[in-house]
Amino acid sequence: MDMTDDNHMEGMETETESKQTMDNDFSAILSDEMHQHMAISEKPSGCREVRVRSRPRLKSTKSFPPYSQCIGGLGEDGEGNNELNSESSNMPRENRNEVAHGTERKEDFELKARCARDEVKAKWRLRRKDRLWGSHEVDTDGWERWSGKRRVEESGRERECVLPPNSEWKHWRGRNSSSEIDGKEEEDEERKRSPVAEVEKEGRGETPEGEDEEAEELLGLREDSTTHEWVSPHPILSKLLQSSSSSSVNFSSAESDEVVSEGEDVGSKRMAFRKCRSWKTYLTMMHWSLRRQSSWVQLAGHQGTFQLSEGGEVLKLYSEVEAKCLDCLMRDSLRHFVPQYHGLVTKGEHCYIRMEDLLSGLRKPVIMDCKMGVRTYQEEELIKARTNATLRSDMYQKMMKIDPSAPSEEEHEQGGVTKCRYLQWRDTTSSTSTLGFRIEGIMMEDGSVHRDFRKIQTLAEVTEALLFITRRQLEILKAYHSRLLALSDALKNSLFFRTHEVIGSSLLFVHDHSSKASVWMIDFAKTTPVPDASQLRHNVPWAEGSREDGYLIGLTSLITSLSQAISVASWQQEDSCGEEKSVA
Numbered sequence: 326m327d328m329t330d331d332n333h334m335e336g337m338e339t340e341t342e343s344k345q346t347m348d349n350d351f352s353a354i355l356s357d358e359m360h361q362h363m364a365i366s367e368k369p370s371g372c373r374e375v376r377v378r379s380r381p382r383l384k385s386t387k388s389f390p391p392y393s394q395c396i397g398g399l400g401e402d403g404e405g406n407n408e409l410n411s412e413s414s415n416m417p418r419e420n421r422n423e424v425a426h427g428t429e430r431k432e433d434f435e436l437k438a439r440c441a442r443d444e445v446k447a448k449w450r451l452r453r454k455d456r457l458w459g460s461h462e463v464d465t466d467g468w469e470r471w472s473g474k475r476r477v478e479e480s481g482r483e484r485e486c487v488l489p490p491n492s493e494w495k496h497w498r499g500r501n502s503s504s505e506i507d508g509k510e511e512e513d514e515e516r517k518r519s520p521v522a523e524v525e526k527e528g529r530g531e532t533p534e535g536e537d538e539e540a541e542e543l544l545g546l547r548e549d550s551t552t553h554e555w556v557s558p559h560p561i562l563s564k565l566l567q568s569s570s571s572s573s574v575n576f577s578s579a580e581s582d583e584v585v586s587e588g589e590d591v592g593s594k595r596m597a598f599r600k601c602r603s604w605k606t607y608l609t610m611m612h613w614s615l616r617r618q619s620s621w622v623q624l625a626g627h628q629g630t631f632q633l634s635e636g637g638e639v640l641k642l643y644s645e646v647e648a649k650c651l652d653c654l655m656r657d658s659l660r661h662f663v664p665q666y667h668g669l670v671t672k673g674e675h676c677y678i679r680m681e682d683l684l685s686g687l688r689k690p691v692i693m694d695c696k697m698g699v700r701t702y703q704e705e706e707l708i709k710a711r712t713n714a715t716l717r718s719d720m721y722q723k724m725m726k727i728d729p730s731a732p733s734e735e736e737h738e739q740g741g742v743t744k745c746r747y748l749q750w751r752d753t754t755s756s757t758s759t760l761g762f763r764i765e766g767i768m769m770e771d772g773s774v775h776r777d778f779r780k781i782q783t784l785a786e787v788t789e790a791l792l793f794i795t796r797r798q799l800e801i802l803k804a805y806h807s808r809l810l811a812l813s814d815a816l817k818n819s820l821f822f823r824t825h826e827v828i829g830s831s832l833l834f835v836h837d838h839s840s841k842a843s844v845w846m847i848d849f850a851k852t853t854p855v856p857d858a859s860q861l862r863h864n865v866p867w868a869e870g871s872r873e874d875g876y877l878i879g880l881t882s883l884i885t886s887l888s889q890a891i892s893v894a895s896w897q898q899e900d901s902c903g904e905e906k907s908v909a
C-alpha cells in the first residue's frame with residue numbers, strides 16, 4: 326500500500342499519532358500511514374570511530390532536536406518515581422512545603438501513628454504496583470527481564486552469554502520459581518478481582534479487606550496519605566468517576582494518556598466518588614483491566630497483519646517460514662532474544678502466529694525498529710526478478726514520490742519497477758547497504774511516530790537518533806549496549822543463526838520511563854535455512870550466490886553507535902556537573 330506523502334519530503338517528519346491499541350474484542354486500530362519517505366540526501370556514508378575520552382562530534386541533522394533540546398525529557402520530569410500517575414509531580418508546591426515543615430511540628434505520638442500508617446500505606450503501594458504493572462527482579466548476574474508472562478529456564482550455557490558481573494545494565498528475564506509462586510498468588514488474587522467475581526461479592530455484600538483504603542488511595546481521596554499530598558486519580562479512574570452511571574467502560578490506552586485537571590479540588594472529587602453507585606465494581610474492573618492494559622503498537626511492517634489476543638499476546642498473520650523459524654528458535658541459544666512463541670491460533674478465516682507481546686509491562690514505551698542486514702531482498706527474489714519480472718506500479722509510485730529521478734527511462738515508460746529493484750534502491754539510499762541496518766521507525770513516549778529515516782546514512786546520524794530516543798539517559802544507553810553485546814555472543818553460539826539467511830529481520834529496541842530497556846529480534850518471515858550443510862558468516866559483504874546477509878555488520882554498527890552515544894551522554898553529564906559545581 327502506497328501511503329507516501331509529499332509533505333514528508335522536507336525536514337523532519339513527525340507524525341503525532343495516538344498510540345494504536347487493540348481492545349479486548351480484537352478490533353485493531355492500526356496506523357493508517359505506513360512507510361513514509363523523505364527526500365534522500367546524497368551524503369557520503371561511513372563509520373566514525375570514537376576515541377576514548379575524546380568528545381565525539383556528531384554531524385548535525387535536521388532529523389532530531391539539537392542536544393540542548395533533548396536534555397531533560399524523561400529524566401527530569403520525575404516520572405521515573407511515579408506509580409499510577411505523576412503523583413508527586415501533580416502535588417501542589419505548597420503542599421510539598423507543608424510536608425516538609427508540618428511534620429516537624431508534630432507531637433511524638435502523632436509521629437509514631439503516622440509511621441505505622443505510612444508502613445501500611447507503603448505495603449499497599451507495593452502490592453498495588455506489583456498487581457498493576459508486574460514486578461521485575463534482578464538476576465544474580467545483575468540482569469533483569471520483564472516479569473510479564475515469560476518463564477525462562479536458564480542454563481549454564483546461556484549464562485555464559487551475559488556480560489561482566491559488575492554490569493549495571495539491565496535485561497529482563499523470566500521469573501524464577503519463587504516469583505512463580507508470587508505469580509500464582511497474583512493469579513488467584515486476580516481471579517478474585519475479576520469483574521464477575523466482584524459483582525458476585527457485591528451481591529453478597531462482602532467487602533474485600535483493605536480495598537476501601539486502596540480504592541481511596543487509587544482515587545486520590547485519602548487525606549492521610551503518607552505525604553499529605555493530593556494524589557490525582559489515575560486518568561482512567563477519573564474518567565470512570567465522571568461517568569459512573571455508564572455501564573461499559575472503554576479501557577483504551579488513549580484514555581490512559583488523558584491528563585487530569587489539576588484544578589479539581591478534593592471536595593468535588595469526593596462528591597463524584599459518592600455518586601458512584603457501585604464504585605467497587607468499577608474499581609475492580611479497572612484493576613483487572615489495567616493489568617491487561619498493553620501499550621502495544623505496530624511501528625513498522627505490513628498493515629492488517631497483527632492483532633492482540635485475549636491473553637495479551639501478539640498475533641501475527643501466519644507465515645510458514647516465520648512459524649518454522651520461531652519454533653526452531655525456541656530451542657536455540659537465541660531464545661532469550663526473540664518473543665516467546667506460543668504456537669498457532671485460528672481466528673475466523675485466518676491463522677495466526679501467537680507470540681509474546683514485547684511491550685507488555687512497559688508504560689508509555691519508546692520503540693525503535695531497526696531492519697538488519699546489508700540487503701532486504703532474498704536471492705530468490707533477485708532470480709525471480711530476472712526470470713519472471715512482475716512490475717509493481719505501487720513501488721514505482723513510492724520511488725517517484727521520494728525521488729522522481731530514481732526510475733530509469735524504461736521504468737518511467739513502464740510505470741512500474743520490479744520488487745527487487747525497489748528493495749535494492751531502498752537499501753542503497755538508506756544506511757542498509759553501508760551500515761548493515763536501517764532505522765524503520767521510532768515511537769516516542771508521547772506516541773509520536775517518526776518513520777522517515779531514509780536520510781540517515783552515517784553512524785553519527787544514528788548516534789544522534791539514539792541520543793534522541795533515550796533522552797541521553799546513560800542507564801538506558803548502557804542497557805541497550807549491554808543487551809546488544811549479549812546478543813552478539815548469543816549469535817556466535819547459535820546454530821540457527823549459522824544456518825539461516827536472515828533477511829528483513831528487525832531489532833526492536835524498547836524502553837520506558839522506568840529505565841527498563843531491552844532489544845529483541847523480530848520478523849523472520851524472510852529468514853530461510855541455507856542449503857546443504859553450509860554455514861553463513863554474516864559479517865562479510867554480500868556477493869550473489871553467497872547468501873550472506875551482513876547481519877553482524879549491522880550489529881557491529883549499532884554497538885559502535887551506542888558506544889558513541891554513551892560517550893556523548895557521559896561527556897554531557899560531566900559538563901553539567903562541572904557547571905553546577907562552578908555555580909555553587
Ligand SMILES: Nc1ncnc2c1ncn2[C@@H]1O[C@H](COP(=O)(O)OP(=O)(O)OP(=O)(O)O)[C@@H](O)[C@H]1O
Nearest residue numbers: 622623624625626627639664681682683684694848
Ligand atoms: N512480538 C512483538 N511484540 C511487540 N511488538 C511487535 C512484536 N512483533 C512485531 N511487533 C511490532 O510490529 C511491527 C512490525 O513487525 P514485523 O516486522 O514482524 O512485521 P512485518 O509486517 O513482517 O514487517 P515487514 O514489512 O518489515 O516484513 C514492529 O515494528 C513492532 O512495532
Ligand SMILES: O=P(O)(O)O[C@@H]1[C@H](O)[C@H](O)[C@@H](OP(=O)(O)O)[C@H](OP(=O)(O)O)[C@H]1O
Nearest residue numbers: 326359360627701723744748751829850851
Ligand atoms: O518499506 P517500504 O519502502 O514501504 O517497502 C516495503 C518493505 O521493503 C517491506 O519489507 C516489503 O515487504 P517484504 O519484507 O515482505 O518483502 C514490502 O514489499 P511488499 O509490498 O511486496 O510487501 C515493501 O513494499
